[in-house]
Amino acid sequence: MMRITFLGTAASRPTVGRNVSAIQVNREGELMLFDCGEGTQRQMMRFGTGFAVRDIFFTHMHADHFLGVIGLLRTMGLQGREEPIALWAPEGGGEILLAAVNLGVERVPFRIDIRELEPDARLERAGYDIVAYRSQHGGRSLGYALLEHTRLGRFHPERARELGVPEGPLFGKLHRGEAVEVDGRIVRPEDVVGPARPGRRVVYTGDTRPCRRTAQLARDADVLIHDATFGDEEADRARDTGHSTAREAGEMARRAGVAKLVLTHVSSRYADDPRALEREARQVFPRVVVAYDGMELDVAFRKDEE
Numbered sequence: 536m537m538r539i540t541f542l543g544t545a546a547s548r549p550t551v552g553r554n555v556s557a558i559q560v561n562r563e564g565e566l567m568l569f570d571c572g573e574g575t576q577r578q579m580m581r582f583g584t585g586f587a588v589r590d591i592f593f594t595h596m597h598a599d600h601f602l603g604v605i606g607l608l609r610t611m612g613l614q615g616r617e618e619p620i621a622l623w624a625p626e627g628g629g630e631i632l633l634a635a636v637n638l639g640v641e642r643v644p645f646r647i648d649i650r651e652l653e654p655d656a657r658l659e660r661a662g663y664d665i666v667a668y669r670s671q672h673g674g675r676s677l678g679y680a681l682l683e684h685t686r687l688g689r690f691h692p693e694r695a696r697e698l699g700v701p702e703g704p705l706f707g708k709l710h711r712g713e714a715v716e717v718d719g720r721i722v723r724p725e726d727v728v729g730p731a732r733p734g735r736r737v738v739y740t741g742d743t744r745p746c747r748r749t750a751q752l753a754r755d756a757d758v759l760i761h762d763a764t765f766g767d768e769e770a771d772r773a774r775d776t777g778h779s780t781a782r783e784a785g786e787m788a789r790r791a792g793v794a795k796l797v798l799t800h801v802s803s804r805y806a807d808d809p810r811a812l813e814r815e816a817r818q819v820f821p822r823v824v825v826a827y828d829g830m831e832l833d834v835a836f837r838k839d840e841e
Contacts, residue, residue, distance in 0.1 A: 537562045537735055537834040539758065541826040542578040546764045546778075546800045547599050549574065553828050555599040556800060558739060558760065559584050560681065562663065569679060569739050570594055575603035576610050582829045586611055590621045592665070594741025595676035596628045605635055612643030619646035623658075623667075625675040626651050652677060663734065668752055670743035672777040678741050680752040683734020686836075687711070695727045735834050738793075742800060744774070745783045753791035757834050760826070761787060763798035763812050766805070785816035785823060796823040797832065 538561045545553035555572030559579070566584070568575070568591040579586060586607075593601050604622065611620070622632050629651045636647060654669035654677065663683040670678040690710045692702070700706065700722055705715045714723045736756040740749055743762050753759045764778035773780050779787075781798055788796035798816060801809055813825045824830075 536564075537737070539737070539760075539832040539834065540582055540584050541797075541799065541828060541830045541832075542575055542582065542584070543570075543572050544799045544801055544826045544828055544830075545599075546802045548803065550803045550806050552806065553801065553803075554578050555603075556594075556741075557603065558799075559588070560737070562681070565589060567592065570600040570741065571603040571607060572599045573602040574606075576607040578828065579607075586614065586616070587618075588620065589618075590623060590665075592623045592667075592677075592679050593625070593628060593632070594670065594678065594739075595625060595672055595674060596631045597742070600741070601628075601632065601635070604632070605638070608636065608643060608647065609641065611645070612641070616643070616645045619648060621648045621650060623650055623652055625667075625677045626653060627675055666752060668748045669746075670741055670749070671746045672742040672744070676741060676743065676777075678743060678749060678752075679739050680756075681735075681737045682752075683736065686732045686734055688729035688731050691727050691729065695722070698722050698726060700727070732836070735836065737834060740779075742778060744777055745779055745787050749787060750791045753787070753793055756791060756793045757837070758795050758797060758832065759788050759791065759793040760797045760799055762800045763816065763825070764800050764802050766812055766815055769802075769804075781812035781816040782819060785818070785820035788816075788820040788823065794822065794837070795832075796820055797826050798823065799826040801825065 540559045542557035543554035556570040557575040558569045566588045629649050632649050652667040656667045658665040666680040667677045670676045699717045712724050737758045738753040739760040761784035762779045763781040763784045765773045765780050809825045816823045
């Protein structure tokens with residue numbers, strides 16, 4: 536199971552309907568946050584995501600993307616958390632996080648590890664990697680890609696039975712790529728196992744202009760979560776402030792060939808009609824939705840690969 540919960544989808548400041556940036560990903564029960572704007576802890580309570588977060592990845596050190604970590608860590612401490620938590624920041628962001636934690640958080644009963652990531656750093660985890668990459672929002676901003684490892688091909692038990700393989704440990708050996716002997720005959724994995732299948736791929740740009748590295752890492756992604764702060768009428772402002780328009784996000788999704796595009800970091804000027812951004816992006820890419828606070832997106836394996 537992989538579920539993305541959008542805890543905050545507003546640009547720069549909260550509105551009545553939207554909090555500032557935060558996204559939680561639940562991958563097979565492992566929770567991680569991407570950005571943690573002010574009020575994220577309350578959003579986690581409101582939408583029932585739980586606080587058992589292992590990592591928080593910050594795209595850049597603007598207040599609307601990190602200030603909520605102070606209250607979140609304090610709440611975790613008051614709840615008696617004992618497990619360590621890792622805070623991942625762009626180069627130079629570690630000092631800012633350390634100052635924030637020391638300023639606003641009393642002594643907590645768990646370890647807080649603050650670490651900095653260089654562009655193209657890869658964190659290897661069980662079954663997936665997190666890749667940080669250089670985005671274009673000025674300074675040292677990062678985007679993140681969650682890349683699952685290639686999965687074993689589908690095992691076909693009916694083929695194994697036809698070849699005389701008894702159910703049990705030999706099935707497992709074949710699925711893991713080991714040949715087995717049955718009644719003096721060799722049965723090979725390719726006889727009963729389909730081709731390897733790619734894992735899921737999710738990319739979150741954070742605040743950014745369209746950039747080549749996003750297109751590279753989002754190639755054939757299941758989900759691309761892209762900055763879409765402005766519409767076409769504010770294209771100049773988007774360029775000046777290091778953001779993207781909805782159309783530019785749609786063009787990026789089309790270029791990368793993603794399965795689904797989610798627009799986020801929505802300016803308050805679209806509070807009355809956020810779907811105007813969706814309509815704009817849809818002119819160049821059809822599979823698009825504007826995120827809203829509390830939106831949940833389950834990322835399934837593609838059916839044609841099952």
